[in-house]
Amino acid sequence: MARRHETKTILIIEDEADVRHFASRVLQLEGYCVLQAEDGDKGLRLARESPMALVLLDLRLPGDDGWAVLQQMKTEPALSAIPVIMFTASAGVSQRNKALSMGAADYLVKPLNAASLKGVVDRILYQRRYQDAIKESVHTGG
Amino acid sequence: MKDEAKTKKRITNELAELCQRIAELEKVEAERQQLERKVVEYEELDRLKSDLLSTVSHELRTPLAAIKGYTTMLLDYDRRLRCEEKQEHLQSIDRATDRLTELVDHLLDMSQLNAGLLKLEKQPISISKLIREAVAEAKLTAPRHQIVLNMRKGLPRVNIDAKRIRQVLDNLIDNACKYSKEGSSVVVQAHRGGSELHISVADQGIGIPAGDLERVFDWMYRIEKRLPQEEGLGLGLSISKGLVQAHGGRIWMESEEGKGSKCSFTLPL
Numbered sequence: 411m412a413r414r415h416e417t418k419t420i421l422i423i424e425d426e427a428d429v430r431h432f433a434s435r436v437l438q439l440e441g442y443c444v445l446q447a448e449d450g451d452k453g454l455r456l457a458r459e460s461p462m463a464l465v466l467l468d469l470r471l472p473g474d475d476g477w478a479v480l481q482q483m484k485t486e487p488a489l490s491a492i493p494v495i496m497f498t499a500s501a502g503v504s505q506r507n508k509a510l511s512m513g514a515a516d517y518l519v520k521p522l523n524a525a526s527l528k529g530v531v532d533r534i535l536y537q538r539r540y541q542d543a544i545k546e547s548v549h550t551g552g
Numbered sequence: 553m554k555d556e557a558k559t560k561k562r563i564t565n566e567l568a569e570l571c572q573r574i575a576e577l578e579k580v581e582a583e584r585q586q587l588e589r590k591v592v593e594y595e596e597l598d599r600l601k602s603d604l605l606s607t608v609s610h611e612l613r614t615p616l617a618a619i620k621g622y623t624t625m626l627l628d629y630d631r632r633l634r635c636e637e638k639q640e641h642l643q644s645i646d647r648a649t650d651r652l653t654e655l656v657d658h659l660l661d662m663s664q665l666n667a668g669l670l671k672l673e674k675q676p677i678s679i680s681k682l683i684r685e686a687v688a689e690a691k692l693t694a695p696r697h698q699i700v701l702n703m704r705k706g707l708p709r710v711n712i713d714a715k716r717i718r719q720v721l722d723n724l725i726d727n728a729c730k731y732s733k734e735g736s737s738v739v740v741q742a743h744r745g746g747s748e749l750h751i752s753v754a755d756q757g758i759g760i761p762a763g764d765l766e767r768v769f770d771w772m773y774r775i776e777k778r779l780p781q782e783e784g785l786g787l788g789l790s791i792s793k794g795l796v797q798a799h800g801g802r803i804w805m806e807s808e809e810g811k812g813s814k815c816s817f818t819l820p821l
Contacts, residue, residue, distance in 0.1 A: 426614055428644045432621035439629050470610065499613035502606070520617035523624035 418463035418535065419443045423453035423479060424497065425471050429520065433466060433497065436524045437531060450474035454482060454489075462492050463535060464515075469498040469505070477512075484513040493534050497522070611655055615648035622648075658787045662771060665794035672713040672798055679742065679749060679819075680707045682714055686721040687740055696734035699725070703742045710749060710819055716795045717819070723788040724753040724815050732757030732812065744821070748801070752816035759809040768805055769793040792817070 420442045424430040427448070434444045445460075447453035450471050457465060465483070469476035476496065483489040493515035498505075506517040515534045518527070622641040626633070633641075664670040680703060687701045721740075728738040732755040739754045760768060771790035789805075796803040796817045807813035 428618040432625060436625055439632060499610040501609060520613045521620035523620055524628050
């Protein structure tokens with residue numbers, strides 16, 4: 411079903427195995443290539459190793475939490491442009507605002523249905539493609 | 553001389569009045585300090601309640617995420633999933649509902665214990681049988697641990713709520729396995745000591761710092777110290793303490809960091 415995407419890679423950083431497998435399987439069924447990490451350290455390592463189109467990031471993680479991973483990604487030049495969607499069971503408005511102000515592309519609260527997950531990922535990647543196309547046209551003067 | 557006496561009397565009166573004023577001020581100050589302490593206590597309690605609510609909300613949403621996620625995946629992608637895969641997803645949903653049920657049960661138990669509303673359904677039962685059953689089931693659920701039963705023969709029957717004492721045993725054995733390495737031993741012991749029955753569960757796990765031994769049974773402390781990777785609310789020990797005390801027993805923890813812990817409780821005979 412890789413009809414609308416050239417196989418883009420999405421990284422899921424989530425310590426809950428069942429939730430990680432669900433998100434991973436839905437995105438695979440939608441034609442994405444998915445990498446999984448159960449903690450922030452492994453997630454950052456994978457993000458540095460291969461180009462990622464998007465990262466789905468949980469907040470409560472063993473070791474460095476989602477905040478630390480988001481901050482690290484936004485300060486590291488090679489990773490800062492990757493859109494990060496927070497995917498968390500923490501429903502607080504202040505946390506949502508904090509994540510968005512730190513540069514997260516969206517903030518999804520669990521539980522979430524398969525269609526919404528797919529919809530948000532598609533939308534963020536579409537926006538990114540659109541922004542990249544505008545930048546490209548500015549560069550080439552077209 | 554008369555004037556001097558008058559002056560002395562006046563000064564004495566003034567001094568007495570001053571002493572009374574000082575005493576009153578000291579009383580007011582003590583009351584103010586007590587009120588200040590109460591405000592701090594209430595603020596702390598309020599913060600803990602808010603922490604508890606946020607932890608409960610987080611813990612409920614996590615299994616709900618698995619249930620909602622897998623259910624909608626099965627509905628939306630039904631034709632593209634193989635039978636075996638569907639079975640796996642249904643098992644995940646099943647696990648998540650068990651986790652939710654446990655969370656709700658724990659919350660209910662805690663609130664009933666705190667309000668003193670928990671009703672025990674006591675009847676004389678064979679404690680040996682109850683312990684043997686708990687150990688046999690633990691061997692199935694934690695097959696990678698060596699669960700050893702060391703129990704004296706001829707233990708008397710005890711008047712207890714079997715379901716609740718089984719809950720305590722399951723919780724202690726589960727904790728022992730959770731905080732010790734696979735392959736290590738978990739020893740369940742039971743013997744009669746005077747007018748009490750002594751039951752203990754010992755592990756060879758990470759142990760607990762001496763300063764925390766008393767507080768591991770305190771639910772507020774457990775909420776505060778809860779690690780992100782810990783599943784559940786960490787209320788098991790608090791509930792166990794409440795259940796043992798409701799039976800008129802005692803519960804305590806002994807531990808040495810890096811060597812293991814032993815949680816013991818008594819039941820009156």
